[in-house]
Amino acid sequence: MRRVSDLLRTPTGRRLTLVAGPWDAREVGSVVLVDEMRELATAAPGALAILSRHAMRSCDVLDALRLAGRGGLAGIVLPGPSGTTPETVELARRERVALLAGASDHSLSDTVLGLSAAVRADPGLLLRRTREAIDGLGAMEGAGEDDILRAASASVGVAYVVADLADPAANATVIRVGGRPDGYVCWEGEDPAAAIVAQVVATTLGRVRAAAREAEAARERALLALLGAKDTRTAARRARHEGVPVDGWHVAVFLRDPGGGTAPGAADPVLREARGTAAALPSGLGLRDGGLHNDGHRDGRLHDGGLHDGGLGDAGLGDAAELSAPPLVTRWQDGVLVLLTADERTTLVGTGVPHVPRAPRPSASGPSASGPSASGPAVSWPSIAGAGVGTCQAGPDGLRRTASQARAAAARAAAGEVVRFDRLGVHALLAELSGSDSALVAARDMLAPLEHVGALSAQAVPTLKAYLDSWGSRTRAAELLSLHPNAVAHRIRRIAEALDADLSDPQTRFALQLACHVVLDHDCLPETTTTISSS
Numbered sequence: 001m002r003r004v005s006d007l008l009r010t011p012t013g014r015r016l017t018l019v020a021g022p023w024d025a026r027e028v029g030s031v032v033l034v035d036e037m038r039e040l041a042t043a044a045p046g047a048l049a050i051l052s053r054h055a056m057r058s059c060d061v062l063d064a065l066r067l068a069g070r071g072g073l074a075g076i077v078l079p080g081p082s083g084t085t086p087e088t089v090e091l092a093r094r095e096r097v098a099l100l101a102g103a104s105d106h107s108l109s110d111t112v113l114g115l116s117a118a119v120r121a122d123p124g125l126l127l128r129r130t131r132e133a134i135d136g137l138g139a140m141e142g143a144g145e146d147d148i149l150r151a152a153s154a155s156v157g158v159a160y161v162v163a164d165l166a167d168p169a170a171n172a173t174v175i176r177v178g179g180r181p182d183g184y185v186c187w188e189g190e191d192p193a194a195a196i197v198a199q200v201v202a203t204t205l206g207r208v209r210a211a212a213r214e215a216e217a218a219r220e221r222a223l224l225a226l227l228g229a230k231d232t233r234t235a236a237r238r239a240r241h242e243g244v245p246v247d248g249w250h251v252a253v254f255l256r257d258p259g260g261g262t263a264p265g266a267a268d269p270v271l272r273e274a275r276g277t278a279a280a281l282p283s284g285l286g287l288r289d290g291g292l293h294n295d296g297h298r299d300g301r302l303h304d305g306g307l308h309d310g311g312l313g314d315a316g317l318g319d320a321a322e323l324s325a326p327p328l329v330t331r332w333q334d335g336v337l338v339l340l341t342a343d344e345r346t347t348l349v350g351t352g353v354p355h356v357p358r359a360p361r362p363s364a365s366g367p368s369a370s371g372p373s374a375s376g377p378a379v380s381w382p383s384i385a386g387a388g389v390g391t392c393q394a395g396p397d398g399l400r401r402t403a404s405q406a407r408a409a410a411a412r413a414a415a416g417e418v419v420r421f422d423r424l425g426v427h428a429l430l431a432e433l434s435g436s437d438s439a440l441v442a443a444r445d446m447l448a449p450l451e452h453v454g455a456l457s458a459q460a461v462p463t464l465k466a467y468l469d470s471w472g473s474r475t476r477a478a479e480l481l482s483l484h485p486n487a488v489a490h491r492i493r494r495i496a497e498a499l500d501a502d503l504s505d506p507q508t509r510f511a512l513q514l515a516c517h518v519v520l521d522h523d524c525l526p527e528t529t530t531t532i533s534s535s
Helices: 037-041 054-056 060-069 084-096 108-120 123-138 145-157 194-230 232-241 269-280 395-411 425-434 437-452 453-470 473-479 485-499 504-522
Strands: 017-020 030-034 049-051 075-078 097-101 161-163 172-175 178-185 248-257 328-332 336-341 387-388 418-420
Touching: 017 049, 030 037, 030 108, 037 054, 037 060, 037 269, 049 060, 049 108, 060 075, 060 084, 084 097, 123 145, 123 194, 145 194, 172 194, 172 453, 178 194, 194 232, 194 328, 194 395, 232 395, 248 395, 269 328, 269 336, 328 504, 336 395, 387 395, 395 418, 437 453, 437 504, 453 473, 453 504, 473 485
Parallel strands: 030 049, 049 075, 075 097, 387 418
Antiparallel strands: 017 097, 161 178, 172 178, 248 336, 248 387, 328 336
């Protein structure tokens, strides 16, 4: 540990003059700049205090020595050359405080920086500061990132921050999660202790992030198990154990992925962006509907402040119910499911959907008149092929129901469109059926013989749907399919033979029409009769 005598041998210390007092009575633990005398009274024991001229105007040298002695300071440095008196010499000796005078041509900041660097470079002090910081981090089991950074910064005396990319002008050490880079711990200055502790901070943050992501993955697995479970009670119990808020009031938002999903192990930009957006939603956000414009008959393509570029618009979230847990976001079936949960039932008002906001598109005339809602900031959802929103439902069964509704509504949404399940009207039944696994299996079984009609197989279901939707009119069906009426008649005859069905029977027609809608709503793009390739 360095003493005043050691510091006087450094390049900065050679500019100082020992005026009175012992130069090795106390070890120097820090260097502080004192601009007001109250700062001298609160300086840490072992500090070397450098007084400014402003500080000396409110206190004479004898008072400064007494304050330094009571605080256990190693020494004080006066601004510029200074004389001495027998009383000053005796008081400095008795208080065991070194009294030094600075050079008139050397700035206070240069003196502070130079002496601070010399103190920090002391091996003993470096080891002690590092050990104390590491011990402090080791005692913070279960703490969050902000608390860890705050504690490490306070213990070492530098400001640690986390960044996605390292600033070339700053010091940085990489955070790794699962062996992969996941951000950087950055700080400024050349303090060796700060560099050592930064490595520990990065390692600690890596463990915290890995644990948090494993917990999130466990919640997602439990949620998916609940969505597909036959035994809801057992699946709900497991979900509760993993931290899924199954017992609240739920609203699900389903985002259809325009890319059709991501291969296992590959990067998933849609899911990553959806998670980032959901994480940006303030915890005080409620689930109250409101704010989205519509076209009068369904939630439609939204105007300014609404959907842009395939994203979800500014939804004007109210404060009817606060989120009781962070939104759960997971890939599910052919898209991404976002689950919002509150402790109380939400109030459904207006014509919008639960808060799925997005910054409004700027225009030449300035911000949109329906810009970000005053009740919540605008954030951006990823580009989507379409989105659906379920109704507010309670408990584990309600969670499953709103998720199924959201997906069923999304299946009827065109690109860049949001569809609310409770706005589907008479189409809600078809949407519900198309989202039901049992209904889908039954519909596919009913239409399975059409897979064996040779070259007609690919067009058999769309042809039958168009014919039945046209009340058996070959002419109208031909217009929908861009075919000649005779071609439609030929196809329908082969289809009826393959199904062994009497298309003149009302119940048969209804069952087949319903089956066609269920299958095509599930397997085809909205507003088309083109089957999506499973590859």
